[in-house]
Amino acid sequence: MRVDTVDTVIMLQGRGITRGIAEGEALVTTQTISGWGGVNPMTGTVIESRHELKGRSFAGKILVFPGGKGSSGWSAIFHMTRLAGTAPLAMVFTQMTPKVALGAVVMRIPAVTDLDRDPFGHVEDGDRVRVDGDRGEVTIWKGGCG
Amino acid sequence: MVQLTAEERAMLDGAEGAATQKAMDLLVRYADALGAERFVETDNVAGVPGAAHGFLKDYYRDQGGDYNAIFSLFDLDSDEVVEVPRMKAFSCHLQGGMDPDLWREQGMSETAHDGFVYDEEQNAEHGVQLLKTCTPYVAGNVPAHGEHCAWMESSAVVYCNSVVGARTNTEGRESTSAAMLTKRIPYWGYHCPEYRHGQHAIAVEFPVGDVFEWGMLGYFVGQSVEDGIPVITGAISNPSLIRHKHFGAAAASSGGVELYHMVGITPEAPSAAAAFGPNLPEQHFVYDAAERRRIYETLNAVGECEDVDYVMLGCPHYSIEQIAHAAQLIEGRKVHENSALWVFTSRAVKAVADRNGHTKTLQDAGAYLMTDTCSAISQAIPEGTRVAALDSAKQVHYLPAMMDIEGWYGTTAECIDAACTGRWAGRLQ
Numbered sequence: 252m253r254v255d256t257v258d259t260v261i262m263l264q265g266r267g268i269t270r271g272i273a274e275g276e277a278l279v280t281t282q283t284i285s286g287w288g289g290v291n292p293m294t295g296t297v298i299e300s301r302h303e304l305k306g307r308s309f310a311g312k313i314l315v316f317p318g319g320k321g322s323s324g325w326s327a328i329f330h331m332t333r334l335a336g337t338a339p340l341a342m343v344f345t346q347m348t349p350k351v352a353l354g355a356v357v358m359r360i361p362a363v364t365d366l367d368r369d370p371f372g373h374v375e376d377g378d379r380v381r382v383d384g385d386r387g388e389v390t391i392w393k394g395g396c397g
Numbered sequence: 398m399v400q401l402t403a404e405e406r407a408m409l410d411g412a413e414g415a416a417t418q419k420a421m422d423l424l425v426r427y428a429d430a431l432g433a434e435r436f437v438e439t440d441n442v443a444g445v446p447g448a449a450h451g452f453l454k455d456y457y458r459d460q461g462g463d464y465n466a467i468f469s470l471f472d473l474d475s476d477e478v479v480e481v482p483r484m485k486a487f488s489c490h491l492q493g494g495m496d497p498d499l500w501r502e503q504g505m506s507e508t509a510h511d512g513f514v515y516d517e518e519q520n521a522e523h524g525v526q527l528l529k530t531c532t533p534y535v536a537g538n539v540p541a542h543g544e545h546c547a548w549m550e551s552s553a554v555v556y557c558n559s560v561v562g563a564r565t566n567t568e569g570r571e572s573t574s575a576a577m578l579t580k581r582i583p584y585w586g587y588h589c590p591e592y593r594h595g596q597h598a599i600a601v602e603f604p605v606g607d608v609f610e611w612g613m614l615g616y617f618v619g620q621s622v623e624d625g626i627p628v629i630t631g632a633i634s635n636p637s638l639i640r641h642k643h644f645g646a647a648a649a650s651s652g653g654v655e656l657y658h659m660v661g662i663t664p665e666a667p668s669a670a671a672a673f674g675p676n677l678p679e680q681h682f683v684y685d686a687a688e689r690r691r692i693y694e695t696l697n698a699v700g701e702c703e704d705v706d707y708v709m710l711g712c713p714h715y716s717i718e719q720i721a722h723a724a725q726l727i728e729g730r731k732v733h734e735n736s737a738l739w740v741f742t743s744r745a746v747k748a749v750a751d752r753n754g755h756t757k758t759l760q761d762a763g764a765y766l767m768t769d770t771c772s773a774i775s776q777a778i779p780e781g782t783r784v785a786a787l788d789s790a791k792q793v794h795y796l797p798a799m800m801d802i803e804g805w806y807g808t809t810a811e812c813i814d815a816a817c818t819g820r821w822a823g824r825l826q
Contacts, residue, residue: 268430283653288773288799293452300798320624320653323549326569330471334456348624349586352430353569356423357474362430 259393261373265343265366267384269355273341274381276395277374278312280304286350287324295337310337313380315370319350326353333358341382343370343389363389399428399583400435408579415479416469420575423474424583427572433583440580441540441563443489443533443548444573446472446525447481447516450494454512464519472574483524484577489538490520491550492531492714494775496767497744503767503777525577529769530743532642532714534561537745542664547582549573551655552646552713552791558656560641562664564588567655587656593665594674595658597622601631602685608640609808612790613692614684615644619652620692621682628672630660631684639716646713647790693825696790696806699797700821704735707782707802708816709772710809711741712792717749719809720766724755726813732763733819737779740764741771764816772796786815786823 282303284290289299295310310332319325332338342362344351355362361384370389374380379392401409409421428436447468460466460478469475495505495513505513521527528536531550540546540563548554548565557563566586568576576582586592599621605614611633618627627648636659648654658666666672710723723740732738740759742750747768750756756766772778773795778785784803787793788811797804805815807823815821 266432268432269426288795321551321650323551323554323567323569326571327471330474330571331452334452346624347431349427349431349566349568349572353427353572356426356430357571359474 261391261393263366263368263370263373263389263391265363265387265389267361267363267387268352269360269362270384271361272381272383272385273313273361274379275311275313275340277315277376277378277380278304278307278309279315279371279374279376281317281371283317283320283346285321286319286326286328286354287322289321290328290332292328292331292337293335295332295339308337309339312339313341313343313382314339315343315374315380318344318346318348319354323350325350326357329354330357341384343374343380343382345370363387399425399433405436405581414482416473416481417578419469419473419475419479420578421581423571423575424579424581428583428585431583431585433585435584436581437545437584437588438580439545439547439576439582440487441538441544441546442486442573442576443491443538443546443550443553444568444577445491445493445549445570446488446523446574446577447519448493449512449516464516468574472571474571481523482578486577486580488524488577489526489528489533491528491533491553492771492774493529493769495777496769499765499767502765503775504780505777528743528745530714532716532743535638535714535716535746536743545582545588547573547576551649551653552642554655555645555649555657556641558587559645559658559663593656594626594676595628595672595678596625596676597627597680597682598678599627599629599682599684601629601633602683603689604632604634606634608643609788611640612643612647613689613696615647616651616696616790617684617688617692618657619648619650619654622652622654622680624653624655625679626656626658627654628658628660628666628669628678630669633659633662636662639719642713642716643789650791650794690825693806696793699793700784700803700805702784702803703821705784705786705805705815705819705821706736707779707785708736708738708812709741709785709787709792709796710738710812712771712773712787712789714771715740715742715746717746720746720750720755721753723809723813724758726810727762727764727817728758730762730817732816735819736816738762738764738813738816739772740766742766742768744768773799776800778802784821786812786821788812
C-alpha cells in the first residue's frame, strides 16, 4: 500500500535547551559529528572522512543528529559558524553532552532534545521541520510541505 | 532552572564587574541547556582563553580586535566589549599554535607570530598560567583525587578523571573562560559520583605491557564503548603515567572516552564491583590477538608508501622519560636527509631536557625539540611532507586526515629508525 506522506504532520515533544523558534529543511544523520577537525566552519560543511554527511553543509538547515563527538574545540568551531553565517537554523539531537549544550548556547539557535519518540524514525532529509525551543516541540511536515 | 547561591546571584547581578557578569550569564545559559541544577566551585581551570587566529581578529576588528574584544565577544559570548579583569580561578593555558622560538621552522608568518606574542602577554597579565601543553598534569597542574576541575582537551580530561580521580567534563573554550572569571562550572555529568560508574566490560586477553600496546588497547576501547565508561580487566601490566597518557588519548580520539576504570589500577576501581556500582555491564568486549591485529591494521590503513619524510613524536606532549628515551635511541645517529624529526613537549619539561642535555642530543642528530603545540594543532609539518611516522594512536587518527598525507603507527624505536633511514620498517611482532 502506498502511503501518501505529503500531508503527514508529526509532532515530537521534548525539552528545549535553548529558546527561540526556527523552521526550515531537515538535514539528518544518525552519526555523531566532530567539531574541530570534522567541520569547516567557513562553509558549514562536514569534512570528516567516512562521515555520511561528508561534503554536505548544514548552513541554514535544521540539523537532526545524535550529538557531538571528538575534540573539546566543538563549541568554538560551531560558534565560528554563527560568525561566518553558516550555522544551522536549529538542532534536534538525542545525546546530551557539554559539547552540544555549549554549542547550541553560543550559536544562539533553538535546540530540542529528550524527545518522547526517536526522531530518526520520523524525520528524513528534506522534510520541513519547525523547532520550538520555548515549548520543546519539534513539528515535522513529511515531504517538505508546511 | 539552575539554582544560584547568593554569591552566584551577586556575580550575575554585576557585583564583581561587567566581565564576571557576562561570564555568569553564559554559565547560566549553559547550565540550563545541560539541565544542571546547580554549580560547583572549581579552582582549577584549563582552557585556551582569548586565543585569536586571523579569522577572529578580522571578524572583531571593528570592535577593537584586541584581547578584551575577543574574550568578551567570543569567549564570553557577550554582545558588548567589557574590560576583562585578572582571572579569579587558578587558570592554565593549554596547548597553543606555535613554538615560541622555532616558529619560523614551523612555517609561521611574522604576523601570526606577532599575534602569538600579544595573546601570550595578555594572558600572563590576566593571570593565566602559560603551561602551553595538552598535558598540564605533567607540567605543574596535577589535580587531587576528587577535585572539581573545568578542563578542555580530551586527552587531559580522560587522564584527570580516570588516573587521578579528579572530576571534570570535557569543557569548551567558552565555558572554561567563563569559569576562570567566576570559579564556577555546572555540576553535571562527571562531577556527580552517580554518573561515574562503569557501563561496559572489557576483558584484556592479549598481554598489554608497553606504551605501544597500551596505545592500541586504548584505540580498541574507544572504538568499542564510544563515549561510554569502560571497566577494563585482565592482562594489563606496568601502569605508568606515559602508558595511561597514550591509552587515554587513543580512547578519547577513537571513541570519546572521558573516564575509564582499570580494575586494580585506577583509583575508583579497587574491584570490578566497585567500578560498576549499581550498573550491570551493558556490553562485553574481548581484546585478543585478532582484535590487536585488527587495530594495528586500522591504525596503519593510511600508510602505503614506505619512504617516510616526517616523524612526529610527542602526542600527547612527551614526558621527560620519553624525551630521555628518544635521545638515547638517536644518540650518535643522524636524521636522514630526506626525512625530519620533530619532538613536541611542554615548556616545563623542555627546561629539564635542556639541562639534561637531551635537547642538544636531539639537535646534534638533526631533530628539533619543540614546545607549545603539535602538528595537528598548528597544522605545521615540514614542507613537502607526504608520509609521516607516528608513535601515537591519537595522532595517526587525526594528522593524516587533516593534512592529507599518509601515516604509519609504530613503536618509538621504529619511528626513530624511520627518521634516520627515511624508510618505514615497522611490523607487528
